[in-house]
Amino acid sequence: xxxxxxxxxxxxxxxxxxxxxxxxxxxxxxxxxxxxxxxxxxxxxxxxxxxxxxxxxxxxxxxxxxxxxxxxxxxxxxxxxxxxxxxxxxxxxxxxxxxxxxxxxxxxxxxxxxxxxxxxxxxxxxxxxxxxxxxxxxxxxxxxxxxxxxxxxxxxxxxxxxxxxxxxxxxxxxxxxxxxxxxxxxxxxxxxxxxxxxxxxxxxxxxxxxxxxxxxxxxxxxxxxxxxxxxxxx
Amino acid sequence: xxxxxxxxxxxxxxxxxxxxxxxxxxxxxxxxxxxxxxxxxxxxxxxxxxxxxxxxxxxxxxxxxxxxxxxxxxxxxxxxxxxxxxxxxxxxxxxxxxxxxxxxxxxxxxxxxxxxxxxxxxxxxxxxxxxxxxxxxxxxxxxxxxxxxxxxxxxxxxxxxxxxxxxxxxxxxxxxxxxxxxxxxxxxxxxxxxxxxxxxxxxxxxxxxxxxxxxxxxxxxxxxxxxxxxxxxx
DNA sequence: ACTGGTTGACGAACACTGTTCTACCTAGCG
DNA sequence: CGCTAGGTAGAACAGTGTTCGTCAACCAGT
Numbered sequence: 001x002x003x004x005x006x007x008x009x010x011x012x013x014x015x016x017x018x019x020x021x022x023x024x025x026x027x028x029x030x031x032x033x034x035x036x037x038x039x040x041x042x043x044x045x046x047x048x049x050x051x052x053x054x055x056x057x058x059x060x061x062x063x064x065x066x067x068x069x070x071x072x073x074x075x076x077x078x079x080x081x082x083x084x085x086x087x088x089x090x091x092x093x094x095x096x097x098x099x100x101x102x103x104x105x106x107x108x109x110x111x112x113x114x115x116x117x118x119x120x121x122x123x124x125x126x127x128x129x130x131x132x133x134x135x136x137x138x139x140x141x142x143x144x145x146x147x148x149x150x151x152x153x154x155x156x157x158x159x160x161x162x163x164x165x166x167x168x169x170x171x172x173x174x175x176x177x178x179x180x181x182x183x184x185x186x187x188x189x190x191x192x193x194x195x196x197x198x199x200x201x202x203x204x205x206x207x208x209x210x211x212x213x214x215x216x217x218x219x220x221x222x223x224x225x226x227x228x229x230x231x232x233x234x
Numbered sequence: 235x236x237x238x239x240x241x242x243x244x245x246x247x248x249x250x251x252x253x254x255x256x257x258x259x260x261x262x263x264x265x266x267x268x269x270x271x272x273x274x275x276x277x278x279x280x281x282x283x284x285x286x287x288x289x290x291x292x293x294x295x296x297x298x299x300x301x302x303x304x305x306x307x308x309x310x311x312x313x314x315x316x317x318x319x320x321x322x323x324x325x326x327x328x329x330x331x332x333x334x335x336x337x338x339x340x341x342x343x344x345x346x347x348x349x350x351x352x353x354x355x356x357x358x359x360x361x362x363x364x365x366x367x368x369x370x371x372x373x374x375x376x377x378x379x380x381x382x383x384x385x386x387x388x389x390x391x392x393x394x395x396x397x398x399x400x401x402x403x404x405x406x407x408x409x410x411x412x413x414x415x416x417x418x419x420x421x422x423x424x425x426x427x428x429x430x431x432x433x434x435x436x437x438x439x440x441x442x443x444x445x446x447x448x449x450x451x452x453x454x455x456x457x458x459x460x461x462x463x464x465x466x467x468x
Numbered sequence: 469a470c471t472g473g474t475t476g477a478c479g480a481a482c483a484c485t486g487t488t489c490t491a492c493c494t495a496g497c498g
Numbered sequence: 499c500g501c502t503a504g505g506t507a508g509a510a511c512a513g514t515g516t517t518c519g520t521c522a523a524c525c526a527g528t
Contacts, residue, residue: 022505045486055507056486062505066486118352119399121420128432135434147453149442154454157395158388165353165391186355198362200369208383219381220388227461256477279515289478290515296476300515 022054024062028072032110035073039111039171043070074116075124080106083133092141093225096134100159100221101214103130107163108170114163122156142232151228158224162217169213183209256288258296262306266344269307273345273405277304308350309358314340317367326375327459330368334393334455335448337364341397342404348397356390376466385462392458396451403447417443 020026030048045056045066063069081103084095107114122128131152138148173179190198190205201208211219254260264282279290279300297303315337318329341348356362365386372382407413424432424439435442445453 044484046484049507057488057508058506060487115352118349118395119402123423125431128427128435132432132435135438139434145438145441146444149438150445150450150453151457152442153450154392154457157399157454158391161352161391161395168353189357193362197359198366200373201362201366204369204379204383207379208386210380211384216384216387219384220391223385223388223461223465224458225461226464227457227459230460231457278513280513283478291479291517292477294516295478 022052022058022062024072026052027059027062027069028076031069031073032076035111035113036109039167040070040113040115043073045069070113070116071120071124074113075126077106077110077113078103078122078124078126078130081126081130083130087133087137087140089137089140089142092137092143093229095137096155097218097221097225099130099134100155101218103159104163104166104217107159108166111171112164112167114160114167117156117160118164138228143228144231144233147228147231151224154224155221158217158220162213162220166213166217256286256292256296258306260286261293261296261303262310265303265307266310269345269347270343273401274304274347274349277307279303304347304350305354305358308347309360311340311344311347312337312356312358312360312364315360315364317364321367321371321374323371323374323376326371326377327463329371330389330459331452331455333364333368334389335452337393338397338400338451341393342400345405346398346401348394348401351390351394352398372462377462378465378467381462381465385458388458389455392451392454396447396454400447400451 027048030051031043034042034047034051045059048069049056049059059069063072081099083099083102088095107117122131134152134155135148138151139145143151169179172182187205187209190201190208193202195202261282264285265277268277268281268285279293282303283290283293293303297306315333317333317336322329341351356365368386368389369382372385373379377385403413406416421439421443424435424442427436429436
């Protein structure tokens with residue numbers, strides 16, 4: 001095997017590979033890649049710039065500020081949420097539930113991106129198509145318009161908060177924490193609460209902690225959708 | 235009016251006022267005061283130290299890190315949430331709703347403290363007494379243990395996410411923004427969406443935006459509690 | 469009284485953050 | 499060709515949480 005020759009000193013170094021011009025899309029994609037690897041706290045302007053082989057100041061020609069970048073990332077990620085082909089009012093609950101489960105899964109797969117969604121009104125095309133679909137199937141099922149629109153809020157809040165919470169657990173997992181051990185310690189903590197002040201929690205510790213996150217989220221959706229069903233006009 | 239005399243140079247300066255020793259409680263209280271004035275982003279170790287007339291490093295003798303400080307602040311604030319005197323199973327829905335409304339109001343009154351609660355398991359005495367009470371009234375009403383305990387999750391998520399969202403609006407208000415104008419612009423935005431792709435949202439723009447935050451939150455609770463009711467054993 | 473250990477206080481420093489300002493370069497247009 | 503607009507990007511600003519090392523006070527033991 002031939003050892004690599006040292007560079008000839010009087011040869012002009014080859015021109016650096018032509019670099020792709022910066023673009024908003026490139027910045028967003030890079031942000032998402034870093035998000036997936038390290039979570040939102042890893043997404044800094046400097047880090048993105050570094051990965052794009054440029055300086056942080058260059059990003060500001062394409063995004064106004066970091067908040068806008070995070071919103072663009074969220075909107076991009078929302079595009080991954082799959083919707084059913086067509087609304088099926090006879091199975092509106094199943095469809096709404098399916099969409100919520102999809103959304104929560106997509107958000108959770110991108111670390112703590114749900115934090116960006118919390119507290120904000122959906123305005124992007126990807127996010128709004130989801131709202132439109134859910135509105136459609138709920139209205140066709142006979143849910144009154146204002147009820148449907150306010151329920152969208154509630155479902156969005158459940159999705160966002162649950163995805164954000166789920167991320168806290170997956171982060172623990174990735175940090176090498178033993179999640180079972182963590183929940184066991186929570187259960188032990190609850191079990192050791194003073195029984196005179198916390199008789200129920202201390203005796204129900206196992207129940208409080210039981211169940212996998214997806215099951216718990218699905219259950220919360222079921223509760224909400226059952227309640228929603230009671231508003232259907234006869 | 236007598237001009238103030240210059241200090242006599244050979245008089246030893248009076249000893250500075252004896253300063254209260256630092257304590258965790260003082261740090262937490264100061265943190266909450268800054269939170270209330272400026273939101274979570276105003277709560278920095280330096281700012282708290284400055285208000286306590288000390289240096290940021292001094293705080294670390296009393297709190298492990300900033301996260302712990304925020305959790306202590308949350309736990310302190312949770313103590314403001316009032317509970318009914320006694321569980322009344324015949325009115326379990328009203329009681330649970332009242333507690334949730336109280337909690338959301340208390341959190342909202344402390345800016346974005348709800349963010350600290352999002353994604354975390356309640357472990358402090360103040361938070362757990364709320365869980366214990368709600369469990370008690372739900373169980374007495376006949377809701378099965380696992381349902382009740384998982385419903386606690388869902389209610390907590392609705393409270394936290396709604397309080398966090400409400401804070402975004404009160405922050406706009408305090409920034410001098412006209413909230414009505416803001417919601418009007420959201421409504422206009424929705425109304426201008428392409429009707430071929432967003433026929434419902436564009437035609438329901440007013441409905442989407444209508445209603446005051448407290449009413450919307452109360453409605454979401456009602457939906458959830460109605461659903462929960464369907465799990466009561468007969 | 470003296471000594472050693474512990475703990476709280478705290479300045480300096482570290483490594484980092486988002487953003488602005490200024491200078492430079494390039495492409496496009498008249 | 500000259501000018502303008504827009505992109506690039508280094509330097510700097512003002513800030514963040516935290517650690518390290520030093521000092522002083524207090525307490526217990528001899």
